[in-house]
Amino acid sequence: MFFILLILVFFICQQTPKKSVGRKLSLCYAIFLYLGTTTFLYNQQKLDFSSWQTYFLLQFNDEKSGWIPILSGLVTMGGVLLFWKFFETGHLKKTYHYSRKNWVIYGLTVLLIFLGFLAYSSSRYAMKGIDNTSFDQILFTMTQPIRGSDTGQIVNYIIDPLLEALLITLPLVTLLYFITTCSFKFGRLHLQGHPSFNTKKVVMVGFIGLIFGLFLGGKEMGYADIKAFYFENTSIYDEHYVNPRQVQLKFPKKKRNLVYIFLESMESSYFSKDLGGIQEKNLLPHFAQLAQNGGINFSNSDQLGGMLQIPGANQTASSMVAQTSGLPLRPSTSLNTSESSEENSAEYFPGAYSLGEILDKQGYNQALLMGSDAEFAGRDRYFTQHGNYDIRDYKWAIATGHIPKDYYEWWGYEDRKLVDYAKETLNELSSKDAPFNLTMLTADTHFEDGYATEDTPDLFGDQYSNVIHDSDRQIYELLQWMKKQPFYEDTTVILVGDHLTMDSDFFDSVDPDYQRTVFNLLLNTDKQKVRNKNRQFSAVDMFPTTLSALGVKIPGDRLGLGVNLFSDKPTLTEQIGYDEFQNELMKKSKFYNEKLMQNKEQEKKP
Numbered sequence: 131m132f133f134i135l136l137i138l139v140f141f142i143c144q145q146t147p148k149k150s151v152g153r154k155l156s157l158c159y160a161i162f163l164y165l166g167t168t169t170f171l172y173n174q175q176k177l178d179f180s181s182w183q184t185y186f187l188l189q190f191n192d193e194k195s196g197w198i199p200i201l202s203g204l205v206t207m208g209g210v211l212l213f214w215k216f217f218e219t220g221h222l223k224k225t226y227h228y229s230r231k232n233w234v235i236y237g238l239t240v241l242l243i244f245l246g247f248l249a250y251s252s253s254r255y256a257m258k259g260i261d262n263t264s265f266d267q268i269l270f271t272m273t274q275p276i277r278g279s280d281t282g283q284i285v286n287y288i289i290d291p292l293l294e295a296l297l298i299t300l301p302l303v304t305l306l307y308f309i310t311t312c313s314f315k316f317g318r319l320h321l322q323g324h325p326s327f328n329t330k331k332v333v334m335v336g337f338i339g340l341i342f343g344l345f346l347g348g349k350e351m352g353y354a355d356i357k358a359f360y361f362e363n364t365s366i367y368d369e370h371y372v373n374p375r376q377v378q379l380k381f382p383k384k385k386r387n388l389v390y391i392f393l394e395s396m397e398s399s400y401f402s403k404d405l406g407g408i409q410e411k412n413l414l415p416h417f418a419q420l421a422q423n424g425g426i427n428f429s430n431s432d433q434l435g436g437m438l439q440i441p442g443a444n445q446t447a448s449s450m451v452a453q454t455s456g457l458p459l460r461p462s463t464s465l466n467t468s469e470s471s472e473e474n475s476a477e478y479f480p481g482a483y484s485l486g487e488i489l490d491k492q493g494y495n496q497a498l499l500m501g502s503d504a505e506f507a508g509r510d511r512y513f514t515q516h517g518n519y520d521i522r523d524y525k526w527a528i529a530t531g532h533i534p535k536d537y538y539e540w541w542g543y544e545d546r547k548l549v550d551y552a553k554e555t556l557n558e559l560s561s562k563d564a565p566f567n568l569t570m571l572t573a574d575t576h577f578e579d580g581y582a583t584e585d586t587p588d589l590f591g592d593q594y595s596n597v598i599h600d601s602d603r604q605i606y607e608l609l610q611w612m613k614k615q616p617f618y619e620d621t622t623v624i625l626v627g628d629h630l631t632m633d634s635d636f637f638d639s640v641d642p643d644y645q646r647t648v649f650n651l652l653l654n655t656d657k658q659k660v661r662n663k664n665r666q667f668s669a670v671d672m673f674p675t676t677l678s679a680l681g682v683k684i685p686g687d688r689l690g691l692g693v694n695l696f697s698d699k700p701t702l703t704e705q706i707g708y709d710e711f712q713n714e715l716m717k718k719s720k721f722y723n724e725k726l727m728q729n730k731e732q733e734k735k736p
Contacts, residue, residue, distance in 0.1 A: 134203040138164055141207050156214075159304075160206050166297050167202045173289050226311045226325045235329050239306070242336030244299045246343025251291035251298070253347035286578075306335060364717035370702060371721070372688045374456070374483040380683040381492055385565040387621040388489070388680060389556070389612070391605065392450060392571040396627030396649040398429070398436035399637070400598050406433025408637075408644055411590065413598045416606035417625070417651060426652040428662045428675075428695050436647035438708055439630050441715045443669035446571070447507035449628040455484040455516070456673035456690020458715050460722060478511040481726035482690075485676060486517015486567070493564050497522055497555055500571040501548045502541035519569070522555060540581040545574040545601065549608050560617035575601050577633040594636055609653070622679050623653040626672060655679045657696055666703040668711070671695055 142156050216222035228236065310327050348356055400414050401407025406429065412418060421427040421434055429435030442458020443449040451459040459479065486496060497520040504510035504523035513519040524542030527533045532551065533543055552570055559566035574581040580597030588596055605625065612618050627648040631637075637646070650672070657679070670692040674684055678696045687697035695701070703711045 134199045135161065135164060138203050138207060142210055156210055159300075160210050163209075163297070163300065164199075164202050164206045166293055167206075168199050169289055170293050170297060171198045171202070173286075221316055222308070222312050222314060224312050226327065228311065228327065232310075232327045235327075235332055236303075236307070236310075239332050239336030239339075240299065240303045243302060243339030243343075244295055246340035247298045248291065248295035248343070249347040250343045250350065251294040252287075253350035255287070255291040255294075256350075302339070306332070360718070362717040364714045364719050365721075366691070366702075366714040367719050367721040367726070370691055371457075371726075372686065372690060374488065374689045377685060377689060379488065379677065382681040384620065385492060385494070386680045387560070387565050387617060388494075388567040388676070389621060389623045390567065390569045390676065391623070391625045392446070392453075392569070392628050393601065393605070393625060393649065394446065394572045394575045394628060395577065395631040395633070396575065396598075396601075396625075397630055398434055398647045398649045399640075399644070400649070401434050406431055406435050408640055409595075413590070413595055414602045414649075415599075416602050417649070420606075420609070420653065421651055424653070426655065426657060426660055426662055428650055428652075428665050428667060430645060430647050430664070430666060432663050436627070436649045437667050437669060437671070438645075438703060439648055440668045440670070440703075440712055444629050445507075446628045447509050447512070449669050450509065450571070451479065451482070451484075451512055452669035453626065453672040453676075454486060455479070455482040456670045456692035457482050457726060458670065458691070460715075460719075460727070477729075478508050478515050479727065480515075481729035482516065484512075484516040485673060486513060486519060488677070489565075489567050490517045494567045495559055495562055495564050496520065496567040496569070497559060498569050498571075499548065499552055499555055500524075501527075501543045501545060501573050502571070513569070522551065527551070541573045541576065544581055544583060545572050545604055546583065546585070548572065549604050552608060553611060556612065556615070556617070560615065565620075571628075572601060572605070575631075577631060579633065594633055618654070622655055624672075624676060624679065625649070625651040625653070652679050656681065660696060661698070662695070665695065665701070666708055667693070667695060667701045668703055671701050671703075 138160060139157065142160055143153065147153060213222075310325055310332065313325055398406065399408045400412075401418055402409050402412035405412060405418055407413075418434060427434055428437065430438065440452075440458060442460050443452035448459035451457065457479075489496060496517055498504065498509075498513045499522045500509075502524055504513070504521050504525075510521050510523070514521060527543060527547070528535050528537070533547070537543065548570065552568065555568055556566075559568060574597055575594075579593045582593050582597050582600075586596050586600045589599060590596055609623065612621070612623070627650070630646055630648060640646075648669070652675075670690055671694075673692045674687060674689040674694040675692070675696060677684060677689070678687075678694045684694055684697075687694035687699045691702055693699045693701040706714070
């Protein structure tokens with residue numbers, strides 16, 4: 131890349147007047163266009179940016195990485211040469227100079243065009259570059275604080291949709307500049323003899339670019355979802371929501387401990403085909419063995435399966451909320467109601483009443499353990515405000531000396547450390563007289579391709595499969611350790627995925643008729659003769675099911691929008707159908723916004 135760049139700089143210096151503004155502008159323009167185009171195309175081909183050979187050597191391999199900088203350089207050189215030849219021959223002549231007002235209007239127009247194409251490129255990136263993404267998920271991510279997110283994901287956004295929008299905008303606004311400042315003459319043909327700056331026309335061009343980009347972005351995300359989210363109403367909350375505050379839950383005399391492990395992007399499809407998955411080789415051998423020998427796996431089929439993904443529970447934070455409150459987390463600015471939305475004092479989903487709050491009132495000691503920053507997407511606020519959890523995240527690990535201050539891997543620290551800290555936390559919690567609830571979140575299986583260490587066995591030929599298999603092994607070893615501890619006899623363990631994987635190319639060859647589901651496994655419960663096969667259920671059903679697994683009696687077997695899967699009650703998904711349930715959850719609801727998201731009903735009480 132840099133070898134071609136040097137040639138490009140030399141070429142421009144040869145073709146432009148010395149010590150001129152034109153040379154400086156041409157150099158900046160060409161360098162950005164060349165490096166931007168090359169970087170964007172490299173990223174599309176998924177070339178390794180960390181290799182020095184990528185930047186200095188022309189490698190003509192299967193990805194054609196050598197051709198990318200050559201063609202980008204030739205196109206850039208050709209554009210610069212054509213531009214200066216037009217000026218030298220008089221075909222192109224600058225006859226109008228912008229006033230200060232013109233520059234302001236022009237800058238506004240450039241911004242409008244850029245925002246339009248950024249909306250398009252961002253939508254395309256989200257819908258095609260990230261698997262199983264929906265409109266509500268995009269909105270939720272946009273309304274939440276990004277502090278604590280993986281820097282790699284931010285870099286990916288910069289070198290993909292952001293850079294694409296810049297590369298589309300740059301030639302268009304350059305053409306607009308020349309149209310409004312230069313005359314064009316080719317022989318006797320005068321395409322434009324007297325250019326001028328028409329404010330209305332220039333601004334209109336900006337709005338056309340904005341509207342066109344928004345139109346393309348809407349097409350990528352799906353007009354039906356956008357229409358449902360903003361313009362259609364649902365009565366599903368009015369008709370089916372059961373307020374947990376008003377249900378008289380009955381705990382057993384001897385309260386059971388709970389270990390709830392959210393497994394990042396864990397799907398039932400990772401099982402082998404003979405078990406109900408779609409893999410040639412089983413990526414989850416230990417989970418399969420546990421499910422077939424005493425564990426309970428609620429399945430959508432007569433084999434190993436899982437729960438169906440729904441709007442409002444299709445990314446990590448929203449799924450954690452849905453599974454512990456029985457409510458999907460609909461995108462809303464009301465999640466952050468204080469003046470400083472990133473402070474822990476801001477109310478987070480105040481109308482929800484969660485598992486953590488119920489257990490807190492029953493005297494449970496509770497901890498949330500994760501290797502990432504809990505502040506990301508407001509997870510720290512949800513768990514501290516809804517259950518008084520002790521937050522043990524990436525920042526906690528640094529503050530307590532578990533990892534060095536400058537340590538940062540993947541989203542914070544890797545799952546191998548998380549398992550060790552889980553043992554430490556369990557020993558601490560179990561040493562106290564009160565029952566406990568440890569909630570964990572893994573991260574190594576996050577897209578793209580997961581996080582592999584030197585100790586991750588290469589058994590399948592691709593990194594993501596190896597990481598998934600290794601996650602199965604690590605959690606199994608934690609479970610085996612737990613079984614040897616005195617507290618295990620009184621402890622229920624729940625393993626559950628947060629959502630379907632967002633790795634866009636991992637399921638390229640999957641049968642489109644195959645129903646991908648989110649994995650779940652319940653261990654060490656006293657449940658017998660469970661109807662766990664051929665069920666249609668979602669994340670909201672895990673809320674009452676978890677309490678039932680702890681031996682809690684639930685009058686009516688319904689909490690939030692969820693149904694206790696151990697009961698004979700049909701879930702909402704089973705009652706109205708999966709497609710209809712999804713459609714209703716995409717729609718707006720006055721009940722949801724006022725009574726759950728803003729909790730206006732509680733505010734009226736003295």
